Amino acid sequence: MIRFLSLLLAGLSLGTVYALVAMGFVIIYKASEVLNFAHGSLLLLGAFVVARLHEAIGFPAAVAVAFAVSGLGAVLIGRGGLGLTRQAGPIPLTIATIGVDVLLLTGLTDQLGPGIHSVGHPWGASVARLGQVGITVNRLIAIAASVLIIATFLLAFRYSRWGVQMRAAAEDPEAAALMGVRLSRVTIGAWLVAGLLACAAGVFLTGAPTPGLSPTLATVALAAFPAAIIGGLTSIHGALVGGLAIGVAETLATGYQDQILFLGRGFGSVVPYVLLVAVLLWRPEGLFGERRLSRV
Amino acid sequence: MWSAPAASVWSSTRGGRLALAALGLVLVIALPFYLDQFWLRLGFAICGAAIGAIGLNILTGATGQLSLAHAFFLALGAVSYSYFAGAPDPTRGPAGLGLPPAVAMVLAIALATLAGLAFSPVSSRLSGLYLGIASLSLVFLGQHLLATFPSITGGFEGRSTPDMSLLGFSFNQQPPVVVMGVPFGRFEFLWYFGFACLILCGWTVSNLLRAYPGRAMRLIRDREVSAGVVGVNVRQWKRYAFLLSSGLAGLSGVLFALLIGSIAPVSFTLEVSIQYLVMIVIGGMGSVSGAVVGATFVTSLPLLLQRYADVLPAIGSSVSPANMARYIYGVALVAVLALEPSGLVGGARRLAGHLRAKRIRRREPASGSVGKR
Amino acid sequence: MPPTGPIALEVESVTVRFGALAALSDVSLGVESGTIHAIVGPNGAGKSTLFNVVSGLFRPSQGRVSVLGTEVTAAPPHLVAALGVARSFQNVSAAGTDTVFENLMLGRHRLIRSGLVATGLRLARARREEQAHAARVREIAEFMDLTAHLDKPVGSLPYGDQKRVDLARAICMEPSLLLLDEPAAGLDAAETAAIADIVVSLRETLDITVALIEHDMGMVMSISDHVSVLDFGRLIRTGTPAQVQADPAVADAYLRVGNTKAVLQP
Numbered sequence: 001m002i003r004f005l006s007l008l009l010a011g012l013s014l015g016t017v018y019a020l021v022a023m024g025f026v027i028i029y030k031a032s033e034v035l036n037f038a039h040g041s042l043l044l045l046g047a048f049v050v051a052r053l054h055e056a057i058g059f060p061a062a063v064a065v066a067f068a069v070s071g072l073g074a075v076l077i078g079r080g081g082l083g084l085t086r087q088a089g090p091i092p093l094t095i096a097t098i099g100v101d102v103l104l105l106t107g108l109t110d111q112l113g114p115g116i117h118s119v120g121h122p123w124g125a126s127v128a129r130l131g132q133v134g135i136t137v138n139r140l141i142a143i144a145a146s147v148l149i150i151a152t153f154l155l156a157f158r159y160s161r162w163g164v165q166m167r168a169a170a171e172d173p174e175a176a177a178l179m180g181v182r183l184s185r186v187t188i189g190a191w192l193v194a195g196l197l198a199c200a201a202g203v204f205l206t207g208a209p210t211p212g213l214s215p216t217l218a219t220v221a222l223a224a225f226p227a228a229i230i231g232g233l234t235s236i237h238g239a240l241v242g243g244l245a246i247g248v249a250e251t252l253a254t255g256y257q258d259q260i261l262f263l264g265r266g267f268g269s270v271v272p273y274v275l276l277v278a279v280l281l282w283r284p285e286g287l288f289g290e291r292r293l294s295r296v
Numbered sequence: 297m298w299s300a301p302a303a304s305v306w307s308s309t310r311g312g313r314l315a316l317a318a319l320g321l322v323l324v325i326a327l328p329f330y331l332d333q334f335w336l337r338l339g340f341a342i343c344g345a346a347i348g349a350i351g352l353n354i355l356t357g358a359t360g361q362l363s364l365a366h367a368f369f370l371a372l373g374a375v376s377y378s379y380f381a382g383a384p385d386p387t388r389g390p391a392g393l394g395l396p397p398a399v400a401m402v403l404a405i406a407l408a409t410l411a412g413l414a415f416s417p418v419s420s421r422l423s424g425l426y427l428g429i430a431s432l433s434l435v436f437l438g439q440h441l442l443a444t445f446p447s448i449t450g451g452f453e454g455r456s457t458p459d460m461s462l463l464g465f466s467f468n469q470q471p472p473v474v475v476m477g478v479p480f481g482r483f484e485f486l487w488y489f490g491f492a493c494l495i496l497c498g499w500t501v502s503n504l505l506r507a508y509p510g511r512a513m514r515l516i517r518d519r520e521v522s523a524g525v526v527g528v529n530v531r532q533w534k535r536y537a538f539l540l541s542s543g544l545a546g547l548s549g550v551l552f553a554l555l556i557g558s559i560a561p562v563s564f565t566l567e568v569s570i571q572y573l574v575m576i577v578i579g580g581m582g583s584v585s586g587a588v589v590g591a592t593f594v595t596s597l598p599l600l601l602q603r604y605a606d607v608l609p610a611i612g613s614s615v616s617p618a619n620m621a622r623y624i625y626g627v628a629l630v631a632v633l634a635l636e637p638s639g640l641v642g643g644a645r646r647l648a649g650h651l652r653a654k655r656i657r658r659r660e661p662a663s664g665s666v667g668k669r
Numbered sequence: 670m671p672p673t674g675p676i677a678l679e680v681e682s683v684t685v686r687f688g689a690l691a692a693l694s695d696v697s698l699g700v701e702s703g704t705i706h707a708i709v710g711p712n713g714a715g716k717s718t719l720f721n722v723v724s725g726l727f728r729p730s731q732g733r734v735s736v737l738g739t740e741v742t743a744a745p746p747h748l749v750a751a752l753g754v755a756r757s758f759q760n761v762s763a764a765g766t767d768t769v770f771e772n773l774m775l776g777r778h779r780l781i782r783s784g785l786v787a788t789g790l791r792l793a794r795a796r797r798e799e800q801a802h803a804a805r806v807r808e809i810a811e812f813m814d815l816t817a818h819l820d821k822p823v824g825s826l827p828y829g830d831q832k833r834v835d836l837a838r839a840i841c842m843e844p845s846l847l848l849l850d851e852p853a854a855g856l857d858a859a860e861t862a863a864i865a866d867i868v869v870s871l872r873e874t875l876d877i878t879v880a881l882i883e884h885d886m887g888m889v890m891s892i893s894d895h896v897s898v899l900d901f902g903r904l905i906r907t908g909t910p911a912q913v914q915a916d917p918a919v920a921d922a923y924l925r926v927g928n929t930k931a932v933l934q935p
Contacts, residue, residue, distance in 0.1 A: 035425055035428055035429065080630075090424075090425055091356075091360060091362050091424055091425065091428075092577075092633050092637055093633075094362060094425065094428060095362075095573060095577055095629070095633065096629070096630055096633045096634075098570055098573060098574075098629070099574075099626050099627075099629035099630040099633070100626075100630065102570065102574075102622055102625070102626035102629070103622075103623060103626035103627065103630075106619050106622040106623060106626065107623075109619075110615065110619055219566075222432065222566075225429050225432065226429065226432070226433070228429075229426060229429045229430065233425070233426065263444075264440055264441070264443070264444030264445075265443075265444065266440065266443070266444075267440065269436070269440075270436055270437055270440045273432060273433035273436050273437060274433070274437075276429070276430060276433055277418055277430060277433050280418055280421075280422060280426070280430055281417065281418055284421040284422055284426070285426075286426075500789040500790060501789070503788060503789050503790070503791050504785065504788055504789045507788045507795075507799060508774070508777070508778055508781050508783075508788065508799075509785060509788060511771060511774060511775050511778070512775075512778055514767070515775060521726065522758065523747075524725065524726070524745060524746030524747045524750070525724050525725075525726070525746045525747075525749075525750060525756050525758075526750060526775055526776065526778055526779075526838075526842070527747050527750035527751060527778045527779030527842065528747055528778055529745075529747040530747070536785065
């Protein structure tokens with residue numbers, strides 16, 4: 001039971017971090033109708049900056065710079081997308097983000113080199129105890145910070161001027177433009193927020209499941225994409241639910257992998273994708289996705 | 297931006313096209329007598345990649361279904377071939393069924409196609425973008441399976457691939473067969489085999505894309521809602537596209553396994569799927585020639601960079617050839633999408649069309665505006 | 670008004686809801702075979718929704734739809750098309766870069782019998798069939814005065830010609846029932862008259878039943894055998910053009926929306 005609870009807690013921690021990534025992913029989709037395959041490398045970029053700078057300027061400052069860099073990177077990609085032939089459709093734009101991802105990933109992997117690099121978390125690898133349940137401090141802070149960030153973001157999305165404009169633009173771009181919403185500003189704002197969320201996730205994902213930064217981080221982040229789809233690509237709340245579900249499922253599967261050895265060692269990392277296919281078989285638009293009724 | 301098979305880039309007359317085809321055939325037959333192994337291997341690699349790219353171009357280029365699962369079907373083809381044709385002696389590494397290689401190849405392609413069929417209830421109900429993410433599942437599932445069943449797949453180290461032989465004639469003749477004074481080894485035969493497969497597949501798919509299947513698929517890509525109303529069974533056609541794509545990927549996988557002589561999970565990662573996507577975008581989405589051009593570009597790049605590393609600056613010292621190739625095709629991908637979304641072939645077609653129109657205009661200067669504009 | 674011939678299209682008590690909004694409420698009408706039946710009404714009355722239901726794009730919350738004797742209420746669009754229903758679109762839906770010929774050949778899709786293998790290997794029978802369909806397409810293009818444009822990209826044609834391509838594509842489907850969604854929208858008087866002539870000759874020479882949504886009252890009154898009037902998703906009146914013109918409830922519907930031009934005078 002103790003084991004289950006600590007795995008559950010760890011899963012929720014991973015889930016909230018996945019939710020950060022998934023929500024950013026969905027926000028970009030709502031704003032630009034594109035799947036941002038460069039999201040993983042934005043995440044890696046943020047962690048990379050922290051890893052490189054934390055020794056020189058200290059962890060908090062490094063994180064601040066990382067946020068700025070990730071945000072800027074995201075905005076540049078988003079701006080590029082706006083300049084690109086918009087009428088070419090979402091698939092060419094999505095493929096363009098794949099191109100950016102290849103470039104970023106290759107560059108960062110080149111710079112990083114092999115091995116694992118320290119990101120300099122001030123809380124190190126210490127473990128906290130909640131009663132009999134143990135959890136690493138990193139995971140604890142990840143949950144707390146992620147919940148805070150998510151709550152702030154959801155509130156902003158619902159009540160702030162930017163949030164209302166974003167929702168209006170996603171719903172009906174023409175009407176929104178007629179009402180004075182600057183679509184390009186809203187879109188850039190969306191990308192910026194997504195970049196910041198990705199950076200935060202990167203900082204936490206380098207603490208757990210595996211401490212330290214290695215190029216495989218981008219692949220780990222990829223697991224958040226199923227989360228976004230499971231929730232339905234148009235729903236922010238869906239991304240939150242999807243992220244939590246995937247985080248918990250993956251952690252439990254990894255934790256209990258001795259019990260499910262017949263599925264193969266390391267099945268935990270495949271769980272997000274199995275879950276994705278299962279949900280899509282049941283609901284092709286995702287759990288909370290809207291069925292598009294296109295006007296003929 | 298999407299190109300449909302239209303008039304040929306190179307020649308607008310039937311005679312012209314036949315002449316070019318004949319020239320191509322002569323080159324294919326004659327070159328192995330002159331080229332060294334590096335170029336023969338490159339040629340064969342391009343054939344294999346082109347077949348895979350043709351498959352992806354049917355699914356993503358023509359039907360508009362973004363798929364990153366290509367690596368999975370490549371793996372399936374490669375592993376199944378190695379297993380079906382592998383020696384059945386378990387004491388010498390991963391086991392096999394010991395079937396004749398040609399039979400093993402056909403079975404491998406069939407298996408890849410069946411896998412595509414198994415996944416099609418998911419793939420045909422999804423929109424193009426959703427499939428992009430869902431197809432990731434197959435890639436990671438594939439990686440997991442490759443590692444989990446070492447008795448079939450050889451686990452992380454992989455396994456070796458038996459040589460191809462047709463009707464009892466092995467491609468790896470020891471001592472090598474001598475043809476017109478030139479010793480023919482494995483790669484000479486593989487060159488002909490590869491081109492034969494490519495020509496057959498390319499011709500067949502080209503016929504499909506020019507006729508009603510291609511039209512139906514392109515309508516699904518451009519106006520899916522209208523497709524149903526016109527009478528196209530959208531789900532069924534998405535399924536066909538997926539099946540064709542996975543079958544061709546299976547064949548491509550077999551050829552890849554024959555090229556390298558062994559297979560390992562690292563050959564079938566997400567990056568491989570992305571490389572095929574790069575091929576069809578750079579070459580031109582939706583056409584056979586686009587797939588071939590793109591495959592040539594992406595396949596040759598790292599190999600040529602490696603071969604000429606000492607001649608080119610910046611390679612080897614700071615940037616590995618593989619990474620340099622990635623930078624180049626990454627930039628090429630974004631550049632193509634920004635500047636000439638119909639790819640190299642599409643751009644060439646447009647240029648040819650302009651030149652032709654100019655020639656016509658020059659011939660009839662007094663007729664005012666030619667055609668409606 | 671009791672129908673006097675076999676019914677090509679039967680709509681029974683169809684209701685379509687989008688959330689709380691009822692786009693169609695309890696609409697029933699019947700289109701007789703071999704007639705031209707116009708569906709009119711102010712903007713937003715539910716006319717296109719009705720066509721979308723018949724085509725199989727929307728499923729009604731209540732009611733039934735039957736086409737040429739077969740129930741199609743829950744059928745997917747391609748099955749409705751297979752029964753012989755063709756439709757033209759309000760926004761021309763042809764892919765802009767394809768040629769007119771390619772677009773028309775799309776209309777032949779449901780009639781093609783050759784399988785994938787025969788087509789891929791260019792077997793003789795597949796080639797023959799393709800040639801037969803191409804010949805028929807050229808015939809129809811001739812009929813629609815599009816022969817000169819066959820090799821041009823559809824997107825490069827003027828709007829009126831694009832609409833004719835769309836209509837021609839629908840005819841290439843060899844339909845028994847043709848659903849025309851505002852065929853005269855955006856056309857000048859001469860083009861409208863041309864379309865009207867085409868529609869009438871379709872009925873005469875090919876015996877196609879035509880259901881037509883239109884705002885141009887002149888065209889509607891002159892060529893229709895029957896007219897149904899929709900307003901706010903409800904059917905107000907079905908009858909001959911004369912009967913509908915004289916009905917005060919119809920005039921009310923139009924006047925209320927301020928659409929004075931369309932009232933009464935053809």
